[in-house]
Amino acid sequence: xxxxxxxLSKHFGAVKAVDDISLSIPSGELVALLGPSGSGKTTLLRxxxxxxxxxxxxxxxxxxDTTRWPIQKRRAGFVFQNYALxxxxxxxxxxxxxxxxxxxxxxxxxxxxxxxxxxxxYLIRLPDLAERYPSQLSGGQQQRVALARALAIEPRLxxxxxxFGALDAQVRKELRRWVRQVHDQTGLTTLFVTHDQDEALxxxxxxxVMREGRIEQIGTPDEIFEAPATRFxxxxxxxxSALPVDVRGGRVSYGGQQLDIDAQLADGPAHLLLRPxxxxxxxxxxxxRVDAARRVxxxxxxxxxxSAGDRLECEVDSRxxxxxxxxxxxxPTRWRLYSRDTAGSPLT
Amino acid sequence: MASVADREPLWVRLFLISIxxxxxxxxxxxxxxxxxxxxxxxxxxxxxEALVEPDAWSALRLTLLVAAIAVPLNLVFGVAAxxxxxxxxxxxxxxxxxxxxLPFSVSPVISGLIYVLVxxxxxxxxxxxxxxGLQVIFAVPGIVLATVFVTFPFVARxxxxxxxxxxxxxxxxxxxxxxxxxxxxxxxxxxxxxWGLLYGVLLCNARAMGExxxxxxxxxxxxGETNTLPLHVEILYNEYNFVAAFAVASLLALLALITLVxxxxxxxxxxxxxxxARRH
Numbered sequence: 001x002x003x004x005x006x007x008l009s010k011h012f013g014a015v016k017a018v019d020d021i022s023l024s025i026p027s028g029e030l031v032a033l034l035g036p037s038g039s040g041k042t043t044l045l046r047x048x049x050x051x052x053x054x055x056x057x058x059x060x061x062x063x064x065d066t067t068r069w070p071i072q073k074r075r076a077g078f079v080f081q082n083y084a085l086x087x088x089x090x091x092x093x094x095x096x097x098x099x100x101x102x103x104x105x106x107x108x109x110x111x112x113x114x115x116x117x118x119x120x121x122y123l124i125r126l127p128d129l130a131e132r133y134p135s136q137l138s139g140g141q142q143q144r145v146a147l148a149r150a151l152a153i154e155p156r157l158x159x160x161x162x163x164f165g166a167l168d169a170q171v172r173k174e175l176r177r178w179v180r181q182v183h184d185q186t187g188l189t190t191l192f193v194t195h196d197q198d199e200a201l202x203x204x205x206x207x208x209v210m211r212e213g214r215i216e217q218i219g220t221p222d223e224i225f226e227a228p229a230t231r232f233x234x235x236x237x238x239x240x241s242a243l244p245v246d247v248r249g250g251r252v253s254y255g256g257q258q259l260d261i262d263a264q265l266a267d268g269p270a271h272l273l274l275r276p277x278x279x280x281x282x283x284x285x286x287x288x289r290v291d292a293a294r295r296v297x298x299x300x301x302x303x304x305x306x307s308a309g310d311r312l313e314c315e316v317d318s319r320x321x322x323x324x325x326x327x328x329x330x331x332p333t334r335w336r337l338y339s340r341d342t343a344g345s346p347l348t
Numbered sequence: 349m350a351s352v353a354d355r356e357p358l359w360v361r362l363f364l365i366s367i368x369x370x371x372x373x374x375x376x377x378x379x380x381x382x383x384x385x386x387x388x389x390x391x392x393x394x395x396x397e398a399l400v401e402p403d404a405w406s407a408l409r410l411t412l413l414v415a416a417i418a419v420p421l422n423l424v425f426g427v428a429a430x431x432x433x434x435x436x437x438x439x440x441x442x443x444x445x446x447x448x449x450l451p452f453s454v455s456p457v458i459s460g461l462i463y464v465l466v467x468x469x470x471x472x473x474x475x476x477x478x479x480x481g482l483q484v485i486f487a488v489p490g491i492v493l494a495t496v497f498v499t500f501p502f503v504a505r506x507x508x509x510x511x512x513x514x515x516x517x518x519x520x521x522x523x524x525x526x527x528x529x530x531x532x533x534x535x536x537x538x539x540x541x542x543w544g545l546l547y548g549v550l551l552c553n554a555r556a557m558g559e560x561x562x563x564x565x566x567x568x569x570x571x572g573e574t575n576t577l578p579l580h581v582e583i584l585y586n587e588y589n590f591v592a593a594f595a596v597a598s599l600l601a602l603l604a605l606i607t608l609v610x611x612x613x614x615x616x617x618x619x620x621x622x623x624x625a626r627r628h
Contacts, residue, residue, distance in 0.1 A: 049524060050524070051520050051523075051524065071523045071524055072523060072524075072526045072527070072528065074524075075526065076524060077524075078520075078521065078524040080517050080520070080521060082517065084517035084518050084520065084521040085518075085521075086518055086521070086522070086535075086536055087518070087540065088536075088539040088540060097522065097525055097527070097535075098525035098526055098527075101522070101525055101526045101527040101528075101531055102526055149521075149525065150524075150525075152525075153525055153526055
């Protein structure tokens with residue numbers, strides 16, 4: 001089912017949680033809403049699921065305006081951040097809840113119900129835990145039960161709020177792969193909220209980066225990481241250092257020094273954004289003094305300071321040896337330039 | 349592992365423990381024992397005679413009737429008020445919370461008096477009610493009203509922190525799975541608060557049967573008609589009929605003991621679900 005959001009806004013008191021958001025998601029896509037806390041991503045997800053009413057704007061399910069629909073009619077499978085399993089019910093009863101709650105005509109009979117729940121238990125690979133209570137399950141198991149419960153109602157789309165937030169690293173990794181698998185099997189349009197850029201980039205077909213209730217960028221993981229639209233996105237999706245530079249006639253200068261970088265940017269002050277992996281020691285380039293050099297796994301991480309006092313981080317082969325106080329030239333191999341006066345740029 | 353308290357000298361420990369024990373005995377255990385001792389002073393027969401005496405019997409029936417009306421009413425009011433307060437943001441919410449606490453902060457005598465002032469013969473609605481042959485004050489309706497007022501906070505107070513701690517996510521999950529509001533309430537909300545609710549009802553009931561001050565003001569003390577058990581105890585006592593007074597009082601004491609036992613059992617068996625409420 002394709003999902004369309006038109007000009008959604010939502011205030012909490014004076015705070016604009018969601019600010020005029022429009023978005024279109026084709027059927028079957030797996031989309032991440034990525035942003036720091038307070039960026040409005042969870043509120044947006046709750047509006048889509050009908051748990052929150054937007055102040056204005058529309059939510060279209062397959063072209064049908066659901067804005068005034070009661071939550072029950074939407075059939076959005078919602079998985080809550082802390083799973084929200086019914087603590088007084090067994091795993092079986094949790095999964096069966098949505099089936100039993102259906103209108104009498106659609107409600108499956110006892111045999112059918114058992115079969116459906118057993119199917120879902122098999123899908124989440126917990127066939128033996130049907131009679132357990134939520135408190136007797138690990139976090140990862142609870143998460144899977146929550147997903148099975150949402151899938152039981154044959155939802156039109158799947159909404160996941162920080163699905164891996166409370167799990168430890170190993171379980172997260174496993175579950176990520178599994179969620180991707182379930183998505184590919186069911187073909188459900190899926191939205192998930194996360195503040196973890198690795199999770200978003202690894203799992204999603206498309207990533208929506210949000211900031212202060214607005215969409216900062218929409219793109220594939222490659223687009224988001226390789227061509228961040230704003231300085232905010234650049235800094236949010238990966239490590240970066242920023243240098244204040246001047247652009248004049250397509251040339252970039254930093255602290256009076258001309259850099260070997262060409263700019264497709266209007267003249268004026270700008271920010272040069274560099275990832276640690278995209279800076280290499282060379283004979284020419286930005287002059288820095290080494291502040292610290294540490295081994296990070298197979299690589300060496302150099303923290304350096306320019307003569308103007310800006311900090312740069314650079315990652316090199318561990319065989320490259322340097323020490324504190326040494327002067328180096330760092331040559332950018334890849335970079336992004338953001339004009340300093342456009343929205344989203346001045347961020348310190 | 350010895351705690352800091354264990355390292356105090358023996359005499360200090362014994363001294364402190366004795367103070368606590370003596371206090372408990374003097375203030376709680378002796379009076380309780382005295383109730384039963386006085387009640388049985390003239391033997392089992394005098395005791396049972398005092399209980400089956402028509403006025404005592406009628407007081408018992410009235411007390412049970414009042415509790416049977418007030419407790420279910422406050423059960424419904426309490427759940428509704430607690431749910432509104434814990435789940436929704438609305439104008440006047442803090443005022444509602446204050447109002448729920450009002451019966452606790454106001455003297456029971458005042459609680460009775462307000463009903464006399466409003467529904468009494470010389471009160472605001474007195475003439476209107478009298479003209480229609482409806483008597484509230486010095487009659488059963490007044491006693492029920494005063495009891496409902498005094499016992500209102502128990503259920504709500506117990507449930508508000510419990511509901512707040514549990515949050516609304518399970519309820520939201522139920523709705524998103526297609527459940528109606530009623531299904532959500534019966535299958536998700538209520539099971540999660542049942543022990544807290546029972547606890548609140550228990551305290552509410554104990555107070556409803558034991559209330560003296562407010563009921564005393566509105567009752568009129570008509571023997572065999574508007575006397576509840578606590579009022580009957582007072583009348584008997586004032587008439588120097590000690591055996592009967594203590595016999596009736598022992599019923600109330602027994603009720604208190606049973607309430608305590610169930611309460612302790614609930615706290616022991618369902619500590620987790622009650623923890624939120626007992627923190628305040």
